[in-house]
Amino acid sequence: MTTEVETPSPAAAHMRKVRSFVRRPGRATAAQRRALSELLPRYGIGEAETPLDLAAIFGRNARRVLDIGFGDGEALVTNALNNPSVDYFGIEVHEPGIGHLLLLLEKADTKNVRVIARDAADIVPLLPDASFDAVDLFFPDPWPKKRHHKRRLVQVAFVAEIARILKSGGFLHVATDWADYARHTREVLAESTHLTAVEAADLSRDPLAARPPTKFERRGMRLGHDVADLYYRRS
Numbered sequence: 001m002t003t004e005v006e007t008p009s010p011a012a013a014h015m016r017k018v019r020s021f022v023r024r025p026g027r028a029t030a031a032q033r034r035a036l037s038e039l040l041p042r043y044g045i046g047e048a049e050t051p052l053d054l055a056a057i058f059g060r061n062a063r064r065v066l067d068i069g070f071g072d073g074e075a076l077v078t079n080a081l082n083n084p085s086v087d088y089f090g091i092e093v094h095e096p097g098i099g100h101l102l103l104l105l106e107k108a109d110t111k112n113v114r115v116i117a118r119d120a121a122d123i124v125p126l127l128p129d130a131s132f133d134a135v136d137l138f139f140p141d142p143w144p145k146k147r148h149h150k151r152r153l154v155q156v157a158f159v160a161e162i163a164r165i166l167k168s169g170g171f172l173h174v175a176t177d178w179a180d181y182a183r184h185t186r187e188v189l190a191e192s193t194h195l196t197a198v199e200a201a202d203l204s205r206d207p208l209a210a211r212p213p214t215k216f217e218r219r220g221m222r223l224g225h226d227v228a229d230l231y232y233r234r235s
Contacts, residue, residue, distance in 0.1 A: 032099025039102040044115050051128045057114055058087045063133045065208055066165070067091070068120045068153070069140055071216060073101025078212040080113045086133075086208065088113045091120045120153065127165045134208040135162050135172045139216035142178035154185050163194035166234040171203065174230045175211060177220030182228035195232040203231055 028036065045057055055061050063086045070076040070090045080088045090113060092098050098117050105113055116123055143151045154174065162172050172195060174185050189195055203209035209231065217227055 028096040028099050031103060032096050035099040035102035035106070036095060039106055040098070040115070040117065043102055043105055043113060044117065048116065048118065048123060048126050050126050052123075052126050054087070054089070054128065054131055057089075058112070060087070062087045062112075063208070064089060064131060066124075066127070066132045066135045068124075068135065068137050070097070070101060071139070071214060072097045073104055075138060075212040075214045076101060076113065077104045077108060077110060079208075079210070080110050081108055082210070083207055084112055086112060089132075090115045091118065091123050093117065093119055121158075124158075124161045124165065129164055130167045132165050133167055133170045135166060135170075136211070137172065138175045138211065138214060139177065139220075140174075140181070142176065142181040144178065144180065149184070152181065152184060154181075154188050156188060156191060159188060159192050159195060163192060163234060166195075168234055170234045171198070171209070172232045172234075173209060173211065174232075175217070175227060176230075177217060177223075177225035177227045179226065179228070182230065185230055189230075189232050192232070194235055196235060198231050198233045200229060200231060202233075 045052070054064060058064075065079070065086060065088050067076050067079075067088060067090045070092050071094070073090070073092075076088060076090050080086070090101065092101070092115070095117070098115060101113075101115065104110075137153065140153045141151070143149060159172075166172065172189075176182050176185065186197070189197065200209065211229065220227060
């Protein structure tokens with residue numbers, strides 16, 4: 001008997017080749033370590049299967065937002081509390097940030113957030129087609145040195161995967177305080193045949209387009225950086 005093995009799409013396979021992050025130094029507090037041990041089993045999804053069954057993970061069918069690299073989780077929790085009818089799926093690799101988010105979820109008794117502690121390049125290809133109403137990518141690592149630009153998460157292969165998992169009419173929201181990353185994002189997204197740039201005003205009535213201030217944004221503003229919010233709608 002032969003077993004069929006699913007072959008990753010070229011875009012998904014390319015995403016796995018180059019890591020878009022490094023595990024930077026950062027010691028989790030005792031509370032964060034407790035959260036990773038006790039709360040991640042409650043809010044996390046454990047081992048990923050192909051494809052992930054999001055309705056089973058959340059226990060319902062609802063509008064969904066994918067938050068890639070949620071940092072300390074404060075913006076994610078704020079959005080989840082403001083939109084209890086929406087399900088939020090967060091991806092992050094930095095353990096102190098995950099622990100911080102878990103503590104916030106416990107304190108708020110939030111029901112509509114699930115977390116996975118994995119690289120987005122590994123998880124996005126496992127998500128079902130047309131399964132999200134929005135994808136948030138807030139303040140990704142800018143990799144400012146030219147030789148590191150290949151590590152930037154926004155690449156042609158990544159955009160193809162985001163277009164695949166977005167519902168028709170859904171949107172990608174990229175926020176960055178690095179002017180060169182904003183330029184890079186515009187150039188990469190201009191090549192997409194499925195995602196079209198739209199103005200923030202076009203999404204003003206959609207609560208999923210709101211973005212709470214983040215720690216990274218406040219730090220960038222202190223350094224004199226301008227923040228760019230870029231929106232791309234799925235056709």
